[in-house]
Amino acid sequence: MLPFVSMPSFQRHVFVCINERAADNPKGCCKAKGGEDVRDQLKLELKKRGLSKMIRANNAGCLDQCEYGVTVVVYPEQVWYGHVTVADIAEIVEKHLVHGEVVTRLLIPEQPHLGGKTKFPVLEVTP
Numbered sequence: 023m024l025p026f027v028s029m030p031s032f033q034r035h036v037f038v039c040i041n042e043r044a045a046d047n048p049k050g051c052c053k054a055k056g057g058e059d060v061r062d063q064l065k066l067e068l069k070k071r072g073l074s075k076m077i078r079a080n081n082a083g084c085l086d087q088c089e090y091g092v093t094v095v096v097y098p099e100q101v102w103y104g105h106v107t108v109a110d111i112a113e114i115v116e117k118h119l120v121h122g123e124v125v126t127r128l129l130i131p132e133q134p135h136l137g138g139k140t141k142f143p144v145l146e147v148t149p
């Protein structure tokens with residue numbers, strides 16, 4: 023029998039593509055476009071704001087949206103952001119991850135599952 027381990031309960035889960043391809047691969051890759059720096063900045067911002075226990079940032083392999091790299095996707099709402107840079111992270115955290123407002127200027131096109139929705143629940147801040 024496995025020992026009981028309390029599972030963390032994250033309100034949002036953010037995946038940042040850090041996939042790497044050979045330099046001559048025509049698809050390119052998010053690592054070459056700064057995926058690791060974007061991930062590091064996201065983790066830093068979450069930690070700085072005391073949000074790491076409520077929002078999880080993870081590495082992702084290729085998310086199959088390479089032309090939009092660096093690609094970031096936020097769950098549970100499944101909002102996809104493209105061409106994300108380190109400079110965009112504070113805005114994504116403040117607007118979307120904390121206040122539930124989609125950063126529309128960074129949206130990857132063609133997300134019919136959103137049905138045009140740009141507002142989601144605000145983060146429930148726990149002490």
Ligand code: FES
Nearest residue numbers: 039052084085088
């Ligand atoms: S390499 Fe990042 S989405 Fe494909």
